[in-house]
């Protein structure tokens with residue numbers, strides 16, 4: 001069960017461990033494709049320099065030409081480092097209380113089903129200062145995530161966000177701006193929505209006063225103390241996946257064939273879902289699927305420990321006389337349990353060393369397990385093919 005090992009969580013005993021280093025490239029291109037993309041990108045940048053507003057869209061999956069970059073920006077103590085630590089380094093949320101203020105830009109390279117970078121900017125940094133090379137910061141950006149502390153006075157944060165957008169928009173009109181209205185834990189639902197409405201209004205008013213209409217800005221209510229931060233990151237990351245529609249179509253077909261209520265394709269380590277079927281995402285189903293991954297990771301830590309060679313020899317010896325791989329029906333992690341409420345089984349199937357398919361089945365699906373297993377197998381095969389097609393051939 002290789003994937004489940006990579007999902008190992010950081011514990012109080014072992015604070016430094018964060019799972020084995022993830023390796024492997026993400027997007028794999030032929031030389032011809034790479035050259036075509038380069039030519040396209042050069043042309044695009046030339047047009048962008050001459051006439052920013054009419055520049056063509058970046059090629060699909062542009063972000064993949066280098067490593068897409070997620071920039072975390074916002075005021076001091078708004079929660080940027082906490083977000084990055086909780087989502088990508090499995091830090092327990094209450095330990096973020098002890099994080100020190102970031103003094104310089106923190107660049108984190110993430111190796112997963114897709115390689116990307118997370119840049120955490122110190123709140124006090126004014127990157128509009130002429131000494132900063134804006135092209136180096138925003139040139140290969142996947143998304144600009146602006147974190148606003150909802151429990152604090154946020155007018156200054158909005159002013160800075162507006163001036164950032166106004167400064168970068170003429171040269172980089174395709175930058176996705178994602179506003180995380182953060183630390184909403186402890187706020188009432190009505191108050192959260194009021195704050196969101198107020199922030200959206202202020203940003204849109206200011207931008208349209210300066211002639212910027214329909215800037216691509218998305219808003220998310222987030223907190224590190226619940227799943228909302230993972231949900232928000234899922235939406236941000238999904239915009240960077242070039243073959244997302246194909247993944248969604250495969251999950252839709254699976255849900256239709258097996259009458260699943262909801263299916264998610266999860267990145268096991270971060271618990272970000274990189275694709276789901278087209279039925280609406282509801283928080284409880286996401287939470288239960290994501291918690292189920294934790295359960296399987298814990299179980300596999302207990303049982304899937306590396307056995308000593310003598311023990312393996314014993315298992316492969318008489319009366320079986322077979323290699324261990326040939327004795328098991330499936331080498332990938334697979335699991336299915338029935339939840340007491342509603343009797344809806346939930347299933348997990350490993351896709352590759354980074355990804356797992358988790359689905360909530362409908363009541364009574366247990367009787368149809370053979371056909372469910374067959375459909376899940378075909379879907380996993382399809383997903384693997386999609387990733388293989390976009391995978392760079394390792395020479």
Ligand SMILES: Nc1nc2c(ncn2[C@@H]2O[C@H](COP(=O)(O)OP(=O)(O)OP(=O)(O)O)[C@@H](O)[C@H]2O)c(=O)[nH]1
Pocket residue numbers: 074075076077078079080081082083095096097098099100101102103121122123124182183184185222223224225
């Ligand atoms: N209640 C609550 N507190 C949070 C949340 N996220 C972060 N915090 C707290 O906010 C404080 C500041 O968090 P940091 O992550 O250091 O903030 P930062 O934006 O990186 O700050 P600088 O490095 O100074 O730019 C910490 O005490 C965190 O525990 C959240 O979702 N809810």
